[in-house]
Amino acid sequence: MKLSRKNGLRASAIGALVVSGALVLSACGSDDNSGNTDGGKKTAAASNIKCDGAKGQLLAAGSTAQKNAMDLWVKNFQAACDGVEVNYQAIGSGGGITKFNQGQVSFAGSDSALKDEEVAESQKICKGGKGVNLPMVGGPIAIGYKLNGVDNLVLDASTIAKIFDGKITKWNDAAIAKLNPTAKLPATTIQAFHRSDESGTTQNLGKYLSSAAAADWKYDPKSKAWPAPGGQAANGSSGVATGVKDTEGAIGYFELSYATASKISTVDIATGAAAPVKATTENASKAIAAAKVKGTGNDVALSLDYTTKAEGAYPIVLVTYEIACDKGNKAETLPTLKAFLNYTVSDEGQKVLSEAGYAPLPAEIAAKVRAIVPTLS
Template sequence: MKLQRKNRVRALAVGALAVSGALALSACGSDDTTGAGGGGAAKPSNIKCDGKGKLLASGSSAQKNAMDVWVQNYAGACKGTEINYQPTGSGAGVTTFLQGQTAFAGSDSALKPDEVTKSKQVCKGGQAIDLPMVGGPIAVGYNVPGVDNLVLDAKTLSKIFNSEIKKWNDPAIKKLNPGAKLPDLKVQPFHRSDDSGTTDNFTKYLKAAGGWKHEPAKKWEGEGGQAASGSAGVSSQVKQTSGAISYFELSYATAGKLQTAKLNTGAKEPVEATVDNASKAISEAKQVGKGDDLALDLNYTTKAEGAYPITLVTYEIACNKGNKAETLPATKSFLTYISSKDGQSALKALGYAPLPTEIADKVRATVAKIS
């Protein structure tokens, strides 16, 4: 049964990737409801599809597979609006939004204070806010021939990604994997070349739990290694490079059939990167945003049984007030759908974690007030 489930999840994730050519899709108003993630496009319930024209958005590549399916599902319900989301990376997405070029942005990191201040020039009478929308584990994918069950911890990962551990049979890795046949093979770490919220969250974990020598940031600060653009880029490099290791959202590992490391967190058993295990960690998050801003503080050092600590939450960055009149209806309609039970229920099969109920309720209430 477990194998069948994995195969089913992989098939769904690959299907999501196939949707990627359909970023700009039309949609039509309907109040009919079907289950999300089924054989056809889901029809969102209780959504007024009164937006017209093209809605541009960009940012996080970690949520790309979710966005592909959401756009496809939305297209099954609403005509007259094109939703075009470009997975340019969190940093680029926020920059484009703050320049007033997009209706909303996707970011795997909450806005910084200076970005909120700058947003007031775009959000007339309001400001940009963080709306948690997609949760999930950041998988540590690897390509080591003959090794299909690898355990790592934060300290070892910090040394690997700072080029301090150079061979896969290093004593530190051996200690975590007694009995494993680790080869005398060069470790080839890959990191993101673009400013990335995934990098920010991954290095926050390394800093909090593993003594990472650098400050966490969207821009990679580690020493050595090789770079590739986007989650698709680094996961592709792992797939084709013997000895490679990198970090990316779980659906890329699932779609690429890549091995992922379990984490020794101090719990009784090493923790696997799964949606359910990530949900356990995300449920410990605390809201640190004020007012309409729903930014979260994640617990990267959790030792709870079955809680996978390298998680991210992707935010949709939008104006709480002062949205452009021509894009407000479609923006509000689309954000209402993706935060709805229909929208969130489509996530799990793709390797994402739906929002915990308490957080989802706050997001829906906040989206309803956008003006």
């Protein structure tokens, strides 16, 4: 997350991210809390988690982009803290923010920062305070596809915009062929999949297309709802990934972990750099290094640069926030909320992210969030 000097956060911090290959935890739903099936890793992780009075049930909802990370965090936290249940519903960022602003959940996960009107709405629930954006994890939005005989595919912002807007309908279209001169592109009809639910993933893709292909994508970049006509809708990132995996000629967008889990081919993006850029957590980190902090006080909202042409920088990225009240949290759930968020942003919580295909926060951003969480009241 490239951050302004004004905020004392340097891109070099991001560059120091230790990001490994995108691996998806395959057993994060296991009920075995003994730690015997993972070589003791979970026991070690649990021993470092501070429960600090956590008790009972903590309800949360939102982003499907962070579901794989959240599953892992919840598993480890519950293993460490007896009698605690964290229930996270992956219903999309829009749904999570709605539930948060209706007082139905203690925090929401969102792939985009709260809008001004959403902050205003949160003040009704956060008595004496407001909802704040706490970045917790970053990563790439992959453009996945299924096209027999085409193992490598390059697209740029313009072609992606025209595909999802229904302006390019065949895989052997001249614009795609120009970017892939050696590929044997079939005349197969393109089946474009998009999210049916409101989503920060959709919003981040829209911001990328609006920034990098302004002439071809005329829709509101702030919209969490899919704006273009046509295409096939599916619920959540998992639904879009399943649609792409099961449909010849399909293309869709979802977090890299879903592509990895389903063995879906992903598009390399031509950004204007010397070579097209692959969707990897490391390449996404290079693009996130172009971000700036736009939030003030306890709000750590970030502004991403979707038009970066830096070598090896993958431009379609998102940062997932946990949204919570800075003041006015419910007394009965506040200790559990703070303990859980303290864990997710801790060194221990951040280290496990690469196992699930995400990029951990840079050290200075993590430190800023760590200083804020204990002040929630």
